[in-house]
Amino acid sequence: MKITVVGAGAVGASCAEYIAIKNFASEVVLLDIKEGFAEGKAMDLMQTASLNGFDTKIKGVTNDYSKTANSDICVITSGIPRKPGMTREELIGINAGIVKTVSSSLIQHSPNTIIIVVSNPMDTMTYLVHKSTNLPKHRIIGMGGALDSARFKYRLAEALDAPISDVDGMVIGGHSDTGMVPLTRLATRNSVPVSKFLSNDRLNQVMEDTKVGGATLTKLLGTSAWYAPGAAVSGLVQAIACDQKKMFPCSVLLEGEYGMNDICIGAPVILGRNGIEKIVEIELNDAEKAHMVESAKGVRATNDLL
Numbered sequence: 001m002k003i004t005v006v007g008a009g010a011v012g013a014s015c016a017e018y019i020a021i022k023n024f025a026s027e028v029v030l031l032d033i034k035e036g037f038a039e040g041k042a043m044d045l046m047q048t049a050s051l052n053g054f055d056t057k058i059k060g061v062t063n064d065y066s067k068t069a070n071s072d073i074c075v076i077t078s079g080i081p082r083k084p085g086m087t088r089e090e091l092i093g094i095n096a097g098i099v100k101t102v103s104s105s106l107i108q109h110s111p112n113t114i115i116i117v118v119s120n121p122m123d124t125m126t127y128l129v130h131k132s133t134n135l136p137k138h139r140i141i142g143m144g145g146a147l148d149s150a151r152f153k154y155r156l157a158e159a160l161d162a163p164i165s166d167v168d169g170m171v172i173g174g175h176s177d178t179g180m181v182p183l184t185r186l187a188t189r190n191s192v193p194v195s196k197f198l199s200n201d202r203l204n205q206v207m208e209d210t211k212v213g214g215a216t217l218t219k220l221l222g223t224s225a226w227y228a229p230g231a232a233v234s235g236l237v238q239a240i241a242c243d244q245k246k247m248f249p250c251s252v253l254l255e256g257e258y259g260m261n262d263i264c265i266g267a268p269v270i271l272g273r274n275g276i277e278k279i280v281e282i283e284l285n286d287a288e289k290a291h292m293v294e295s296a297k298g299v300r301a302t303n304d305l306l
């Protein structure tokens with residue numbers, strides 16, 4: 001199993017590290033445009049192999065796509081991150097050009113690859129990859145919902161004063177400060193709806209804290225987060241590589257599902273060796289449906305900027 005990660009910055013390197021530590025891939029190629037940067041990150045990571053007990057070979061290359069040839073999965077993290085006070089949508093001007101060029105170069109060398117898009121604004125970048133390549137829809141996956149759901153579970157566990165392993169929950173919709181749809185109605189602690197333990201006000205607080213999860217970290221760090229994003233990407237990569245048939249909310253091209261067409265937005269999918277093996281349609285109530293419609297409006301407005 002060969003995996004390429006484009007962008008050896010904070011998220012790309014973290015993602016490569018988690019993939020290696022989980023020890024399911026034979027090779028990870030880390031590619032960056034900055035001379036020597038990916039080579040340095042790869043060497044540093046390889047020097048953790050004996051300490052962390054993995055055999056995955058991590059190779060770094062400067063913009064040489066021939067070294068990515070025949071990758072089973074390619075992850076795109078190249079592009080600029082936001083600074084405090086910015087929205088993800090403001091990154092479109094620079095990141096659209098990068099994502100378009102990078103996806104085309106990847107496909108030239110790995111025509112059968114599955115692409116995972118991470119660069120922001122992620123739903124629009126995923127849509128761009130659909131529009132600018134001829135890859136079938138099941139081979140283009142946007143990562144956002146897996147991260148947002150992890151943050152939702154963190155906030156739920158905090159509110160419940162419970163271990164995170166007791167908590168389950170999912171965030172669908174657009175990966176933006178206003179567009180996320182945390183499904184509080186369906187969240188549980190050991191199969192018991194969380195509304196049994198938390199007031200509506202507390203649940204609303206959890207929902208709002210989840211939606212601004214990325215912005216909160218950006219304010220604290222001065223740039224956007226990387227550990228949880230890297231771990232979330234590695235989870236998707238592992239589900240595909242190991243044919244796990246796991247369910248994650250991912251940005252996926254909808255063709256009628258959730259009453260939407262011609263948009264990439266977060267919805268639950270089953271991930272296995274073929275990429276997106278199924279889009280799961282869950283029954284939403286009227287408020288959740290309205291939330292999804294609003295979320296899609298925001299994503300479409302950003303798509304219109306392409």
Ligand SMILES: NC(=O)c1ccc[n+]([C@@H]2O[C@H](COP(=O)([O-])OP(=O)(O)OC[C@H]3O[C@@H](n4cnc5c(N)ncnc54)[C@H](O)[C@@H]3O)[C@@H](O)[C@H]2O)c1
Nearest residue numbers: 007009010011032033078079080081118119120122143229
């Ligand atoms: N979808 C998500 O949930 C999620 C989570 C975190 C970050 N992100 C996004 O991921 C992107 C990367 O974030 P980061 O913190 O790793 O940024 P970073 O600046 O640390 O790393 C980005 C890397 O991309 C490289 N790069 C730029 N143009 C390139 C090109 N044409 N080819 C190859 N490499 C190129 C840069 O040299 C840099 O090393 C940002 O757009 C950020 O908003 C998305």
Ligand SMILES: O=C(O)C[C@H](O)C(=O)O
Nearest residue numbers: 082088120214215224225
């Ligand atoms: O917040 C960001 O800009 C980065 C990423 O989308 C995140 O949610 O951490």
